[in-house]
Amino acid sequence: MSIVSNSLKRIKPSPTIAVTSKAREMRAAGKDVIGLGAGEPDFDTPDNIKEAAIEAIRKGDTKYTAVDGTPALKKAIQDKFNRENNLKYNTDEISVGTGGKQVLYNAFMATINKGDEVLIPAPYWVSYPDIILLAGGKPKIVKCEEKDNFKLTPKKLKKAMSKKTKWIILNSPSNPTGSAYTKDEIISLSKILLKYNKTYILSDDIYEHIIYDNFKFFTIAQIDKLKKRTLTMNGVSKSYSMTGWRIGYAAGPKEIIKAMAKIQSQSTSNPTSISQAAAVEALNGTQEFIKKRSDSFKERRDFVVDSLNNIKGINCLKPEGAFYVFPSCKKLLGKKTKLKTDKDFVEKLLEQSEVAVVQGSAFGLDGYFRISYATSMENLKKAMGRIKSFCENLS
Ligand SMILES: Cc1ncc(COP(=O)(O)O)c(C=O)c1O
Structure with a gap:
């Protein structure tokens, strides 16, 4: 065996x-x-961010930090959501992990019971189904079509939703297609999601800043009535060319955030102190x-x-x-x-x-x-x- x-x-x-x-x-x-x-x-990675990391080392920011993020980084994330997405969160509604991947892993490990269904529109980022499987859940794949720009349509969503749907994952702009949902498209999907008040929404916004042709980014937590059921994941890997620094974060319901911290406290503990200091500069510094x-x-x-x-x-x-x-x-x-x-x-x-x-x-x-x-x-x-x-x- x-x-x-x-x-x-x-x-x-x-x-x-x-x-x-x-x-x-x-x-x-x-x-x-x-x-x-x-x-x-x-x-x-831009120089101002590298300098912040060097400064953190010099200052002795080289010790354990709070498990799911330093107060300074949580504050920078809180400000980012407020400034860029018009979303207000308390710091106990924010979690920082070792990359977006760990944040997703924590979220699903913390909430999925055996057999829970998670709706994943395809094409999807390769790690979603495997993280769900590892957590004991059942990925329910909904194939989206080229004629719909590979996006989930309200019709497909309606057909796929059931009382067993614990989570749905939305990723915009998407890996692997680059397609992004407009505000109107998100509103149409939200009308269906509002009817399923036991389903949570994981919005993976990691490509938020890489958009073209004056596309206006919109995220589903901006729909007021869905905010309390949405966990918005983001991170510095793609926007700030910081893939190796391993900092991702999420904002959402306090209960989930607390459970995620519990997992992190018994696995990796805090993300690297130095990377967290660099991420503060990434979010607070120049965005030019x-x-x-x-x-x-x-x-x-x-x-x-x-x-x-x-x-x-x-x-x-x-x-x-x-x-x-x-x-x-x-x-x-x-x-x-x-x-x-x-x-x-x-x-x-x-x-x-x-x-x-x-x-x-x-x-x-x-x-x-x-x-x-x-x-x-x-x-x-x-x-x-x-x-x-x-x-x-x-x-
Ligand atoms: C859609 C999507 N989500 C999340 C991640 C995780 O990124 P990281 O763990 O580097 O923050 C990636 C990375 O490839 C991605 O493409």
Whole structure:
């Protein structure tokens, strides 16, 4: 009998991390692989944030802190929600963890009983179903369609909701599609959610600041009557290029926040004191670079979408945010190309053309692949050229 627990057998390692590791291995073996698999900005952490961390070390902020966040960071998060989202929270309605991932993990471990249903619109971020499974819950996947910009429609939501739905996860802008919900779309979904007063909403807003074309970000906790049933998760990883610092946070009902702290107190304890000091500066300091970086992401998005749509057999929507596109490769699957699935497509693309992307099926929707364009224009130009010749030589 295996030493590994039964609950662990229910889950799989992150497929996006797997692709990134494979690309790294190929590169170490001397191959010229272009990695479009990783979900992290290529920009460096801004200097004012680094300086705040150095200052924290010098000052001796190197000890344990309050388990779910220092008072200074909780205050900065409280101010952020007030300033940017017009949401008022007390500091005991805020929790800080080691990245958004830990915050989600705490939230679901703290609230899910065996068999509880969690509604997840697909395509979804790869970790949601596995965290739910590990917590003993049942992911209920609702497939969203390309014609709806991969977004959940009120009709689909209505059909999927039941008295057993403990949570629903909304992620806007989305990983892997980049699609974002408008205020009107969120209002339409909320009309249905208001009828299910036992269901909680997890809003993953981690890509809030990476939006284009004057898109107006709106988050579901801004619907007054739903605020008390919404846990809004966010973090500094993507907006501030701080993936390695590992700071994420959430705001929501006190009861959940307290339960999350209990889990954290018996697992990792506080997130790194130095990273917390850096996150205070990220949230309170200048926000100027966010716009500049979004402008570069927009230029890359436009280039990638246009290039992909110029490849025979590929089509790609133009998303509102994040740094991903989710093109269809369905027309290139079948007898003619001898590629059966999107996984075959991405594996062959990596082997033959040395471009690393992730298959759509890893995100719960077959026939697509995800490209992360958080890399230089030079890399993107090379990669688009390679994808074009790969696709055109398939048949
Ligand atoms: C949709 C989404 N949510 C949450 C996270 C977690 O980010 P972190 O743990 O770095 O804060 C990610 C990271 O890839 C993500 O894409």
